[in-house]
Amino acid sequence: MHKRGTSFKTAHLYILHDQDQQKTANRVDWAFSVNCGGGEPAEAWRPMYDTWDNRTALKREAGVDLRGADNTKPVMHYTLSWAxxxxxxxxxxxxAALKSLKALGLEEHQATIAAHNDKDHQHVHILVNTVHPTTGRTAGLKFPALALRDFAREHDRIRLEYEAERQRHADKAEQQRQLGTYRRNPELRAKSMAMLTPDPTLEKIRPPHQPRIHRRRALEHKDVIYRMRRHAAVHAHANYVENRALAAVHRNERDQLYENAKQASHVALTHVRERFKSRWRDLYDAQKQEAKYVGQLLDKPLERAVYVFVNSERLGNGRALTPKETAALIVSPTKLAMSVERMHTRERGGLAQIEKVEVKERLDRVWRAHDVSINNLKARQNAELADIRAQQKADADRHISYAQQSHELEAERRGLIPETPPPNARPFETDQQYASRVRQEINAAQNDLFGPDGRAWKSRRPSLPEPSPEPQSPPDVDAELEALKRKWAQERELDNGR
Known part of the structure; x- marks a missing residue:
């Protein structure tokens, strides 16, 4: 048992090529793939990766529960070796390799089997995708090493019993030959045929005839990859437009919630100020009358004394005046006027502090409610964004696959379906050029939307990427188009002849 891996391509490069130089495959005697669509073993990693990448969509289609740990290491690799x-x-x-897959419960999974000759002993490498190609579930492998050990022991036991039985019949045949009574043993022949006959339950996953890859196959593979990139670019552009529209809606909702909170704050502030307006008016009127009364006591020491004794705590800022302070205020009308002015200033400051505390309490109440509302809004918007992204990914997984694009290209070459260019495609633009151009347009729109610090500019609103204008056609475009049509017609005739 080898360590679980994360890359199907790297694992295939290892088992299908030489260890020192991956461009040669001298140590590989033979190789074949299982449940991978009958393609070349070197390309088996693509359907394996597609299965693993689309595991969530496969689970949804099969009605499998999506809960559980995610399979981040889907590559299983083990080796069967003989003495x-x-x-x-x-x-x-x-x-033996197919029966080992059955012993692990992986006979329906995608696998690649390769035999190497770089050791003194014969051995085969088996690469398995632990994700089921139909249900998307991860195989429940509990102690696979123990299961393979039991399989190896049972396989070795059957082989030893077969060899012992064959040796016994060979000895018996030698004795009969020496006695002149030798005849063919049908029982031994039946057991030999049974040992050499593969398990009939594994016939459905045996490798079909696989032709050698050639240059045309490699070029077709590139065309499929470019077509997949083209469809991915189309989906990316549509998803960008949809995501930007949803982001604009979400931003308007947040702005509206913020404006509502500001309006509520303004209402609370106005209410407090209106309620304190009468108190301020009464305070100013009382202080004005008191200051006028104190100004009339300049030549009335007895009345000043009565005023000072009555308002001793007010003049002393909450404490009674000392006899010395009391005598000073009674003797000096100027000191009394200054003390009254300080008292009035303290009373106005106290009322202002009370108003400020009430304003702060009401504003805190408004913004606490706003924080709760904005958190609920963000949670809902994040859920909407996650849902739309999951839908976009599921839609891309349904429409962008290697097999589907390969069938589409083959149908276009045979004329079964018309060749449909992508939206906003330029004349004579290949799939690769189109995908590269759309990606650049999306990146340019993102750079225009976001500032240097990575945050959206408040002075700008998201602008959807406009389709690039088509270039001016050259004067001989009709002649070039006719030449290309004749070339494509000749290639179709050659393909049909082949």
Whole structure:
């Protein structure tokens, strides 16, 4: 058992090429893939990766529960080795590899099997995708090493019993030959055929005939990849427009909530000020009358004394005046006037502090309610954004796959369906050029929307990427188009002839 991996491509490069130089494959005797669509073993990593990447969509389609830990290491790799003195045939090694998959419960999973000759002993490497290609579920592998150990022991036991039985019949045949009574043993022949006959339950996953890859196959593979990129660019542009529209709606909702909070704050502030307006008016009137009364006591020491004794705590800022302070205010009308002015200033400051506290309490209440509302709004908007992104990914997974684009290109080449250019495509623009141009337009729109610090500029609103204007056609565009049509017609005739 080897360590679980994360890259199907890297694992295939290892088992299908030489270890030192991955461009050669001298150590590979043979290889084939299982449940991968009958393609080349070197390309089996693509459907494996597609299965793993679309595991959530497969679970939804199969009605499987989406809860549980995510499978981040889907590549399972193990090796079956024989003793150096054992010499087994290719059918026996293939049969052992397929039976090991069945022993692990992975006979329906995608796998690649390759035999190497770089060791003294014969051995095969098995790469398995632990994600089921139909249900998207991860295989429940509990102690796979123990399961393979039991399989190896059972396989070895059956082989030893078969060899012992064969040796016994060989000895018996030798004795009969020496006695002149030798005849063919049908029982031994039946057991031999049974051992060499593969398991019938594994016939459905045996590798079909696989032709050698050639240059045309490689070019078709590139065309499929470029077509997948083109469809991905179309989806990316549509998703960008949709996401920006949703972001604009969400921003308007947040702005509206903020404006509502500001309006509520203004209402609360106005209410407090209106309620304190009468208190301020009464305070100013009382202080004005008191100051006028104190000004009339300049030549009335007895009345000044009565006033000072009555308002002793007010003049002393909450404490009674000392006899010395009292005598000073009674003797000096100027000191009394100054003390009264300080008292009035303290009373106005106290009322202002009371008003400020009430204003702060009411504003805090408004903004606490706003914080609750904005958190609920953000949670709802995040859920909407997650849903739309999940829908976009599921839609892309349904429409962008290697097999689907390969069938589409093949149908276009055979003339079964018309060749449909992507939206806003330029004349003579290839799929690769179109995908690159759309990506650049989306990146330019993002850079125009966001500032250097990565945050959206408040003075700008998100602008959707406009389709780039088509270039001016050259004078000989009709002649070039006719030449391309004739070339495509000749290629179709050659393909049909092949």
């Amino acid at each position: 150096p003195e054992d010499r087994v045939s290719k059918p026996q090694m293939m049969d």
